[in-house]
Amino acid sequence: MSPVTRGFHGKRRDAPADRVPPGQYVTEGFPVLSAGPTPHTKQQDWTFTIRQGGTERKSWTWSQLQAEPVEQVTTDIHCVTRWSKLDTHWQAVSIDTLLAQVQHDAKYVLAFCDGGYTTNLPVADVTGGQAWLAFGYEDGPLAPEHGGPVRLLVPHLYFWKSAKWVRGLDLLDHDRPGFWETYGYNMYGDPWKEQRYAGD
Amino acid sequence: MEGTAVRGRLTWQTGTVSSVITETADTRTIVFDVPDWAGPGGIKQRAGQHLDVRLTAEDGYSAERSYSIASAPGEPLAITVQRLDDGEVSPYLTEELRAGDQLEVRGPIGGYFVWDGESDPLLLVAGGSGVVPLRCILRHRDRLGVSTPAELIYSVRTGPDVIYRDELGHYRGVELIYTLTREHPPGWTGLTGRVDAAMLGKYAWPAAQDPIAYVCGPTPFVEAVAEALVSLGYPPARVKTERFGATGDVNG
Amino acid sequence: MADTRDEVALDGNAIGGLLHEVFGREMTTAVGICGSCGASRQVAEFVVYLDCPGTVARCRDCTAVLMVITRQQDLNCVDLMGLASLTAQG
Numbered sequence: 159m160s161p162v163t164r165g166f167h168g169k170r171r172d173a174p175a176d177r178v179p180p181g182q183y184v185t186e187g188f189p190v191l192s193a194g195p196t197p198h199t200k201q202q203d204w205t206f207t208i209r210q211g212g213t214e215r216k217s218w219t220w221s222q223l224q225a226e227p228v229e230q231v232t233t234d235i236h237c238v239t240r241w242s243k244l245d246t247h248w249q250a251v252s253i254d255t256l257l258a259q260v261q262h263d264a265k266y267v268l269a270f271c272d273g274g275y276t277t278n279l280p281v282a283d284v285t286g287g288q289a290w291l292a293f294g295y296e297d298g299p300l301a302p303e304h305g306g307p308v309r310l311l312v313p314h315l316y317f318w319k320s321a322k323w324v325r326g327l328d329l330l331d332h333d334r335p336g337f338w339e340t341y342g343y344n345m346y347g348d349p350w351k352e353q354r355y356a357g358d
Numbered sequence: 359m360e361g362t363a364v365r366g367r368l369t370w371q372t373g374t375v376s377s378v379i380t381e382t383a384d385t386r387t388i389v390f391d392v393p394d395w396a397g398p399g400g401i402k403q404r405a406g407q408h409l410d411v412r413l414t415a416e417d418g419y420s421a422e423r424s425y426s427i428a429s430a431p432g433e434p435l436a437i438t439v440q441r442l443d444d445g446e447v448s449p450y451l452t453e454e455l456r457a458g459d460q461l462e463v464r465g466p467i468g469g470y471f472v473w474d475g476e477s478d479p480l481l482l483v484a485g486g487s488g489v490v491p492l493r494c495i496l497r498h499r500d501r502l503g504v505s506t507p508a509e510l511i512y513s514v515r516t517g518p519d520v521i522y523r524d525e526l527g528h529y530r531g532v533e534l535i536y537t538l539t540r541e542h543p544p545g546w547t548g549l550t551g552r553v554d555a556a557m558l559g560k561y562a563w564p565a566a567q568d569p570i571a572y573v574c575g576p577t578p579f580v581e582a583v584a585e586a587l588v589s590l591g592y593p594p595a596r597v598k599t600e601r602f603g604a605t606g607d608v609n610g
Numbered sequence: 611m612a613d614t615r616d617e618v619a620l621d622g623n624a625i626g627g628l629l630h631e632v633f634g635r636e637m638t639t640a641v642g643i644c645g646s647c648g649a650s651r652q653v654a655e656f657v658v659y660l661d662c663p664g665t666v667a668r669c670r671d672c673t674a675v676l677m678v679i680t681r682q683q684d685l686n687c688v689d690l691m692g693l694a695s696l697t698a699q700g
Contacts, residue, residue, distance in 0.1 A: 160370070161414065162414055162416050163461045164459050165450070166450050168421060168446055191663065192619075192662055195619065196616050196618075342680050342682055342687055343680070408627065599655070603620055
């Protein structure tokens with residue numbers, strides 16, 4: 159047991175327990191968490207592709223994505239490194255809008271990204287108004303260090319599921335671990351159940 | 359429970375703060391009293407090494423950070439910490455911590471960015487608080503009494519940001535070159551602007567003298583300086599680099 | 611090639627303590643060979659991303675993932691799959 163350091167509290171602010179999951183603290187900043195170099199993909203070079211069995215089912219360019227209905231999303235986000243950020247504002251297109259244009263009976267998706275990052279999600283969790291492709295943050299474009307030009311936004315799960323620099327979804331009939339899930343992080347990642355690691 | 363130090367094992371020890379020294383407006387040197395650190399039979403520290411620091415809140419929440427050791431081998435252990443506004447640990451260390459406080463430390467750590475008193479010409483290039491391990495090297499050189507030719511090229515935003523200003527001016531046989539990147543006082547005759555190949559080509563030891571370079575600072579600074587030195591003929595293996603960033607103190 | 615000049619990209623010096631804890635010895639001078647491109651470098655030269663949510667070390671030459679270290683229930687879990695070899699010095 160480590161001795162207590164006098165006067166050290168960490169950079170934490172109390173928040174109502176119904177607002178912040180257990181073990182989380184509220185931050186005013188927006189920490190940059192990256193597992194690799196920032197890709198800096200230009201809008202005109204960016205595409206989003208839904209694939210199944212290695213085949214492209216449908217693809218969007220940046221301008222095609224902008225032509226889809228854009229939603230203003232206000233939500234809290236929760237990072238597994240224990241910070242939560244309240245009332246973040248995003249401009250985004252719902253994954254419902256995109257998946258509705260592809261006939262499928264997949265149960266899971268694996269999001270893939272520039273830089274090789276992947277993360278897995280149940281289809282049930284990226285539909286029903288729970289997940290978006292976000293390209294605007296607060297009043298401006300989403301910055302590259304925060305996942306721009308476009309990131310996944312799945313705020314009801316730990317934020318590593320909200321993949322930065324997302325380029326598409328692989329439709330799968332079975333769950334397959336992504337990057338952090340391969341290294342022992344939880345396949346699902348519900349912050350309210352503190353599902354940080356496999357077995358939590 | 360305090361573990362018994364096993365040779366080769368790295369164990370957390372309690373360090374008691376013996377003094378906190380104001381270096382600049384946002385930078386403090388923290389001197390620790392750690393049993394068995396200095397003196398005969400003490401821990402074998404090398405110039406340039408790190409110290410890990412662990413802070414623990416009353417509810418058990420803890421935060422760990424790694425800092426360069428500012429003190430020379432044989433001296434009481436010291437680190438120099440710059441406050442980062444968004445930080446979690448550095449504001450505590452620079453503003454709250456005072457003599458008599460205790461926190462956990464472990465070290466010394468690292469064997470790459472170290473200098474053991476070799477005679478090859480020393481080129482030290484610092485960006486901001488990257489000067490800390492280089493100051494350790496200069497102190498070590500001074501205490502060893504060796505005549506290794508040395509120069510320090512130190513890039514800071516403004517004059518008042520210079521850490522260890524008085525001390526650096528007193529080292530014998532060390533060429534000291536400041537460059538101010540943001541603003542400079544009227545009458546400033548020193549260098550201005552970022553460290554680049556042109557500046558290094560003019561002031562750094564020529565590669566033909568077989569110098570060894572130690573470059574420490576924020577990542578973009580280190581990348582730019584290391585590339586410039588290699589372009590001037592420094593073999594990559596003779597350019598030792600250490601990068602620090604703000605992130606280590608932003609994430610919880 | 612992707613940019614490793616970001617402020618968030620550190621180097622292997624930053625995980626000297628963590629690696630010492632895991633391997634029981636100084637490891638920043640250990641030489642690792644990248645399993646993807648074959649580049650040989652000291653651990654101190656690896657590109658390191660901290661707390662993201664684990665720690666990731668990448669090849670400075672090709673950015674392939676070399677080491678992943680996660681902390682689970684107070685245990686450090688280390689994956690060295692990206693390394694063809696890792697040889698401690700001295």
